[in-house]
Amino acid sequence: MEGKTHIVGGLAAGVGYSVLVGTGDTTPFLVGCMVGSLIPDIDHPQGKLGRVLPFLSKPISSIFGHRTVTHSLLFLVIVGVAFQFLNLSQALEIGIMIGLVSHIVLDSVTKDGVKLFYPFDFNFRIPPGISTGGFIEKGVLIGLCFLVAYYGYGMFL
Numbered sequence: 001m002e003g004k005t006h007i008v009g010g011l012a013a014g015v016g017y018s019v020l021v022g023t024g025d026t027t028p029f030l031v032g033c034m035v036g037s038l039i040p041d042i043d044h045p046q047g048k049l050g051r052v053l054p055f056l057s058k059p060i061s062s063i064f065g066h067r068t069v070t071h072s073l074l075f076l077v078i079v080g081v082a083f084q085f086l087n088l089s090q091a092l093e094i095g096i097m098i099g100l101v102s103h104i105v106l107d108s109v110t111k112d113g114v115k116l117f118y119p120f121d122f123n124f125r126i127p128p129g130i131s132t133g134g135f136i137e138k139g140v141l142i143g144l145c146f147l148v149a150y151y152g153y154g155m156f157l
Contacts, residue, residue: 001106001140002133003038003048008144009106010037010099015152017098025091026155032095039079039096040070040103071104072118106140 001009014023014033023029041047043060050057060070069075079100083093107114110132113125130136 001103001110001137003041005137005141005144006037006041006103006106007034008141008148009102010034011152012144012147013037013098013102014095015148015155017094018155019151023091023094023155025089028089029091029095030155032092032097033099033102034095036096036099037103039100040067040075040107043068043070067107067112068115069118071107071114072116074118076100076104 010033011030014030017023018026018029038047038049042049042053042057043064044050044066045054045057045061047057050061064070076097079097088096104114104116105126108116108124108126109128109130111125111129112132113123113129115122116124128136130140
């Protein structure tokens with residue numbers, strides 16, 4: 001998936017979470033959803049975050065490759081442990097985790113899938129296996145935009 005789809009997907013997941021559970025502090029939560037939705041692609045030097053942080057992206061990409069460790073359950077655990085040592089608001093932490101999970105789920109729907117169980121060499125895919133940047137992804141993006149608009153407007157009323 002492309003960066004814009006990940007950002008809107010992170011927002012959609014966050015809005016869904018907010019509708020079901022509530023979030024309290026909305027702004028840090030939604031910022032966390034957006035930032036978290038981009039973090040896994042730190043392993044892709046040409047991605048949105050990789051272009052901003054090439055000093056991190058290039059070594060991670062060289063060592064691990066794309067859609068491996070940063071797209072895995074192991075990475076979610078590592079981030080969760082890191083939160084224990086950081087002084088972030090709970091809303092921001094939850095938002096980041098929701099963004100991370102939404103990213104992994106969206107990339108799981110692509111033809112390449114993800115190494116969800118890294119370091120095991122198993123590609124996890126959710127059918128139908130769409131092409132990144134293709135027509136179907138554009139439809140997914142439009143659908144996610146509608147979901148964010150429809151359900152998200154009430155978060156700020």
